[in-house]
Amino acid sequence: MKSKQFTRRLQDSLVGTLTAMSFSWSAAALAHDHEAQAATSQQHTPAQENENAATSDFVRVVREVSARFRDVSEAVKAGYVEQFGCVSGSHEGAMGVHFVNGPLVGDGVLDVTQPELLVYEPLPNGRLRLVAVDYLVLSEAWHASNTAPPELKGQLFHLFESPNRFGLPEFYTLHVWAWKSNPQGLFANWNPRVSCDAFTRQE
Numbered sequence: 585m586k587s588k589q590f591t592r593r594l595q596d597s598l599v600g601t602l603t604a605m606s607f608s609w610s611a612a613a614l615a616h617d618h619e620a621q622a623a624t625s626q627q628h629t630p631a632q633e634n635e636n637a638a639t640s641d642f643v644r645v646v647r648e649v650s651a652r653f654r655d656v657s658e659a660v661k662a663g664y665v666e667q668f669g670c671v672s673g674s675h676e677g678a679m680g681v682h683f684v685n686g687p688l689v690g691d692g693v694l695d696v697t698q699p700e701l702l703v704y705e706p707l708p709n710g711r712l713r714l715v716a717v718d719y720l721v722l723s724e725a726w727h728a729s730n731t732a733p734p735e736l737k738g739q740l741f742h743l744f745e746s747p748n749r750f751g752l753p754e755f756y757t758l759h760v761w762a763w764k765s766n767p768q769g770l771f772a773n774w775n776p777r778v779s780c781d782a783f784t785r786q787e
Contacts, residue, residue, distance in 0.1 A: 639770065642696070642737035646717055646762040649697045654714045654763070659683050659702050668750055670706055670780035677768075677776030679759070680705045680715055681783065692725030696736055703759065706783035715764035715778055723754040734758075739771050 653659040664683035672678035680703045688700040701718035719736060723743070726734055734741045734756050741756035748754075759773055766775040 638738050642739065643760065643762050643770065645696050646760045650699065650702065650714065650717050650762065653702050656704060656712045663687070664702055670783035672780040673774050676774035678778040678780050679703060679774060680778050680780070681712060682718065689720055692721060692728065694719055694721055694734055694736055705764065705778050706780060708782050710784065715775070716759050716761045719758045721756050723756060726756060742773055
């Protein structure tokens, strides 16, 4: 599938997400989360890990550019739409709920200041807590102008071949667990401290 065709398909999917995928949170839940995030923002501290200078700088930038998205309503305003439900693994832990920016996924460009996806952990009562950002580029789009695999700030991306559980063409991805510590590492795909237990789908 050509990357432009995928971009159009993804954008169409984003527009129809509330009805087609039935995975989106209700407006009431978003409003509730806005209030909850504001009330708990002083208690929610970023992950603290042993980091070398380059990694520390990378995570600092990620936190700066994503801090406003701790309020999920701000993510929605910026064009991020929930996709894929809550992603979990059998033994590795979970990723969480991905909010996807379709145009950023489809442009074939990686920019640390513009993450393609935001990752949230579902909490009781429909609330969402930002735990990571996810940089993603389609393999076809990337290799149209690059021979080496993608990297940001010295961190190599993980390759997801097609077919995959997300129904996407082959892609590269890099999770940065800037808002929740991950015993598997800052850049691992899965986090055993993240759970999908509180996730509820819109009926």
